[in-house]
Amino acid sequence: MTSLLQDGENFDFSSSFTSHPITVLLIDDQPIIAEAIRRMLVTEEDIIFHYISDPTQTLKAAAELSPTVILQDLVMPDLDGLTLVRFLRAKDAITRDIPLIVLSSKEDPQIKAAAFAFGANDYLVKLPDKLEMIARIRYHSRAYINLLQRNEAYKTLQNYLGKLKIEQQKSEDLLLNILPKQIAERLKEGQSTIADSFPNVSVLFADIVGFSKLATRVSPTQLVGMMNEVFSAFDYLADYYQLEKIKTIGDAYMVVAGLPVERSDHADAIANIALDMQSSIETINKNSSETFRIRIGINSGPVVAGVIGKKKFLYDLWGDTVNTASRMESHGLPGRIHVTQFTYELLEDKYVFEPRGEIEVKGKGKMSTYFLIDRK
Structure with missing residues (x-):
């Protein structure tokens, strides 16, 4: 297979994210898994890693950390992982649009289908390959950051249009105050x-x-x-x-x-x-x-x-x-x-x-x- 990159050429994955860092939030009850994933990511300067073991703290952590992607274990002792997926994808949840990658210990088509049906964006068998996991984190984060930027641009545009409409109305009112x-x-x-x-x-x-x-x-x-x-x-x-x-x-x-x-x-x-x-x-x-x-x-x-x-x-x-x-x-x-x-x-x-x-x-x-x- 011919490589798309020339010899000695490196692709800067972080170049698109200078204005918004990639932030990973891992939800897993096993600290050893969290430590393994932390070590995979520690060399990536553009990726910030956070970890919580209590799934009930997910919304609070998401509000504080503003993750660009969530990694979530599907097997936890006190909470069914698919239930948590549905909870994170609830209509009014602040995590509704944040990319969600579910982690499972086995490749199970039925569990995969259920996770995607409830709103998961991706599925990885843990522990995943380092290169593949980082690529997927960057891929989903890029899409989410673009969404945030589009939303912010749209909000700015709407705000500008609102102000423009007010000024146009003032001009219109002034003109109508002078002329029929x-x-x-x-x-x-x-x-x-x-x-x-x-x-x-x-x-x-x-x-x-x-x-x-x-x-x-x-x-x-x-x-x-x-x-x-x-x-x-x-x-x-x-x-x-x-x-x-x-x-x-x-x-x-x-x-x-x-x-x-x-x-x-x-x-x-x-x-x-x-x-x-x-x-x-x-x-x-x-x-x-x-x-x-x-x-x-x-x-x-x-x-x-x-x-x-x-x-x-x-x-x-x-x-x-x-x-x-x-x-x-x-x-x-x-x-x-x-x-x-x-x-x-x-x-x-x-x-x-x-x-x-x-x-x-x-x-x-x-x-x-x-x-x-x-x-x-």
Whole structure:
């Protein structure tokens, strides 16, 4: 037979185990057998040998020593060896996956078959040949160490993926806090410029009256805290009515109904949030040293909505409908909800209005407008 090794060439069996030593745990009631096996292994620098004579201490020893292979005698005075094999292979036992080589004084096919059926990995007649035993110890230990390394790598990978998922969710939440979900998905798919036409939406602008004077009376920290309380209340209402908050500009708040998902009740939804915004301001005033009042302007009609530019993405609206809604706010009165003729016509059957008559609107000329009072 031709040797696979060249003359004078030695194979380093331990090269694969530099990060995890081969550890043998022998369970045998005969100290003389243990000593014989110890002597066989003592010259192997990469193999650590441990021995216990009491099989009931196996789990404790395995927990302390972390063996890479277990050698177990099948004939012991106080315990049947096959019973111990079943015990070591129990579903919840810490020894379940550790390679198990059973030792027997005779070559018995029936005992071999039973040992393998109960979960043994190998079978040796004692005392085994030194070279064969060491080869089998290394073979089974290599497989077990590889399993441990794969499990550790999988655990590390799962831990990394878990952290990555958390970070991805944070990024996703941040993106969705800036852009509507549908728009965010389109940007992630590679669309660089998004512009969509919507024929029927309702736009609302709200502005805090006397904000500039308020800013001169309170500290910047107090001012930001007050604005946060007001706008957080508005954000809650926007979520409740499933509206799209567009932006805040200083003390102005802009929200729209009817996009990016179209809805037939856009005017009703924007009227409801306007009325509730007034109520929320009244609630805030009861618990504040300051008295807030807001002007609200509403208009309905077609708009173009989308995202443009390369930095600091903002989902925004364009068109005459938006400009007119802004004019309704700026030409309105404190504590009132000022709406256009078009919005009034969409809502007159369900809501109470007060006609304002014709007013001169900057950039628009004379317009008939109304104040929204309440729901019918």
